[in-house]
Amino acid sequence: MVKEPADGNGSRGYQPHLLAYYYPGFHYDPVLHPGLPEGWSEWELVRRARPFFLGHRQPRRPAWGFQDESDPDVLANKLAVAGAHGIDGLISIIYSYGSATPGLSVLRRALDEVRQGTTRVAAMWANHRRYWCYPETEDTPGRVYLTVGYRPGQLRRLIDEWCETIFAHPGYYRSPDGLPLFVLYSPQAFTDGAGSPDALARFVDMLRDRAQRTGLPGLHVHASSATYLRNTDPLRAGFDSCSDYLALGYSEDTLGYKPGNSEISLHGHLIVPIEMNRRLAVVADRFRTLAARMPVPYLPAVTVGRDCTPRVRKLGHRRIGHYSSRPVILEDIGTLGPAALSTAIDFLDEARPPVPMVFLNAWNEWTEGAYLEPDTEYGLWPLTEIGRIWRTAWTSAL
Secondary structure (H helix, E strand, O other), X not given: OOEOOOOOXXXXXXXXXXXXXXXXXXXXXXXXXXXXXXXXXXXXXXXXXXXXXXXXXXXXXXXXXXXXXXXXXXHHXXXXXXXXXXXXXXXXXXXXXXXXXOOHHHHHHXXXXXXXXXXXXXXXEEOOOEEOOOOOOOOOOOOEEEOOOOOHHHXXXXXXXXXXXXXXXXXXXXXXXXXXXXXXXXXXHHHHHHOOHHXXXXXXXXXXXXXXXXXXXXXXXXXXXXXXXXXXXXXXXXXXXXXXXXXXXXXXXXXXXXXXXXXXXXOOOOOOOOOHHHHHHHHHHHHHHHHHHOOOOEOOEEEOOOOOHHHXXXXXXXXXXOXXXXXXXXXXXXXXXXXXXXXXXXXXXXXXXXXXXXXXXXOEEHHHOEEOOOEOXXXXXXXXXXXXXXXXXXXXXX
């Protein structure tokens, strides 16, 4: 495989960017954590995690300790370590419920901590209703306790806030095309909540218009979770690219596509023992299939782990809104992430999308078993290996 030389900022050659999702659940938020003691965060779930079966790797412990991410020094260290290991951007998740926008305060503090030469920060709006998972309720349907509003006035308020306080910030991440990146999680949730793909198209138009009036050169508007679209109509609402939040952990139907061997599917099963090379081959095939079917460029996602059991009291059957039956990936975090990244690199080198990015899930999803921050078992080794593989892939090589 021949790689084109690059200067590290995309001005020459083919230089993709590596991004990692950041989950702001590790500080107290009265909107996300109503009724819980002040100071509570999802670290409490990590502390109480336990193994449910033989070979279940729980509990997991952060090598940096149970840090409060609302501390600017904590955020500055995360950004510095990410940048030192080749990650161009952390995509911080934000929410919107009523007049509150949880996660935005962490994003703003992170932007202020960006330093020259370190990772920058982007935003993903997780526009989905929220189920109780602190931990989740037992033997009942998922309890929705926060919902999203899609009225035009609510959307304008959100867009104004984003354009005025984050998109124009000098620490905000810009994709390889030079535009600020905005990620919308689940365009399907938007069209379901707002009523139509036309409403989604109006939202994207509002985003671009407001960004232009702010003085920005434009926006790169990216759709996450393409796998769960019932059809591709939402992607025709003006998106520049799409990807999935998870590449490993589920094998749901994708526009009628299923893995060729039902043994490989994880749908509805908690644990499916699959040889990792076969699992990665399924993902590589899915990348190619989706890239051929999507109306905008499809970009690869890398899952570094998957285990949502810290959010549950007991394991159970598949129930809407519940984590209790979501699959657990048994491969350890020290080998899965680097191997999955190599699969994504191969796809990117073959497909050559015009604005190349790879999305890592995730930097710190400790309660979902997907993290690159060091734990007490592996330390920084998985992150170091990912950085080495990434740098090697996009330097000149014969």
